[in-house]
Amino acid sequence: MHEPDPTPTPDRPPRHRVAPGARTYWLLSRVIVLLLVLAATLVPAALWEPGRPWLLGGAATATVLLLPGVLLAPWLRYRTHRWEATGTAVYSRTGWLGRQWRIAPLSRVQTVEARRNLLHRLLGLAAVSVTTGSAQGAVEIQGLEAAAAEDLVGRLTDAVARTRGDAT
Secondary structure, three states: OOOOOOOOOOOOOOOOEOOHHHHHHHHHHHHHHHHHHHHHHHHHHHOOOOOOHHHHHHHHHHHHHHHHHHHHHHHHHHHHHEEEEEEEEEEEEOOOOEEEEEEEEEEEEEEEEEEOOOOHHHEEEEEEEEEOOOOOEEEEEEEEEHHHHHHHHHHHHHHHHHHOOOOO
16 A cells, blocks of 8 residues: 655645744734834924925825735734645745745755744744755745744754755
């Protein structure tokens, strides 16, 4: 009897969801961007009367354009983002408007790293980046719990060391 292939295909998304705290991370990230844009327009509007109508119009436009992303993106991203690491490759599926599948065969992996910015650290999260020689860039897995990210980096590093390939 033939064993089913555990490799994700477009018929089956990668198995693992990101951490639930990723929603908070994405929400706070977008709120921070919105607040910076508003500060960049409202502070000058308060100080420069001749430019006030244009600056207030810019603030209103920015709010209209950015607010849907603040309100919808974190939950839609959480529903669609998936990842998986098998004995042969690392897979990720991202996107909330469009979908992007990324696959990095272990034989092509050059680096594996976990990143934790200030907001990641405050929320106990991390991002894992798996880099190959591809011009398309790294496979990124955002929103993992910090311990899971450290474990994943360790497992991938060991698996890559055992895998024969040219890493290009």
